[in-house]
Amino acid sequence: MSVNNNIGKNKKVLFASMELIMKNLQANMDHLSNLKHAKFTEDFIKVAYEGLQKNRKFFLLASGRSAFILQCFATRLVHLGAEVYMVTNLASNPALSREDILIVLSGSGTTAIVVSLLENIVNTVKPKGIVCITSHPETIIGRIGDVTIKLKGRSKQDRTHAGDDTAILTPEGTAFEQVAFTYLDGIIAELAVKMKLTNDDLLRKHANGT
Secondary structure: OOHHHHHHHHHHHHHHHHHHHHHHHHHHHHHHHOHHHHHHHHHHHHHHHHHHHOOOEEEEEOOOHHHHHHHHHHHHHHHOOOEEEEOOOOOOOOOOOOOOEEEEEOOOOOOHHHHHHHHHHHHHOOOOEEEEEEOOOOOHHHHHOOEEEEOOOOOOOOEOOOOOEOHHHOOOOHHHHHHHHHHHHHHHHHHHHHOOOOHHHHHHOOOOOO
16 A cells, blocks of 8 residues: 555544544534533533632542543633642642532543542532533432533444444543533633633733733
8 A cells, every 4th residue: 555545544534533523522512502401501600600709619520531621621710710629639639618619520420539539528528519520420420410411422332334343533531521621611611701701811810921
């Protein structure tokens, strides 16, 4: 096979993967805008907005790649003026109190370390608001949330024909993680507009000021 043919094949795989991700984003937009589910996003925004207005601390809990997604969300919350902490099993964070907000991200809803930390938090002190984002609201993580957001991810292997497994195009939690990143950036946009903030206002909170 020539070099050009290899490039062509790689492009097809690249764009096929991106197309699956885009289709999942659209499926989630349709799902989240449905009246049955839209209320949960409204409740999420209400909890976060009230937390920002009353200077509540935000604690974010996730593991693996989902933790990276929440770290990006944490950065934007800081730009909105929030005091934000990533939950770990280390003692460097301040104690979570009854006045704080806890946001949990887990595609499966069963990630062992997340379940363990979440149950410990709830059994020790009940935060003011718990928002859980998952593909499986029926799980322990989903049931603990005061507000639980269901995001659609890849729930079964995609096949173009018998024997052709294309799940590798969006392996494991990729579809969930992609939509979670986009959804949480959308939440930031909603909050910024409600707070009447401009892009320049957010930039002034940026670590480098640029």
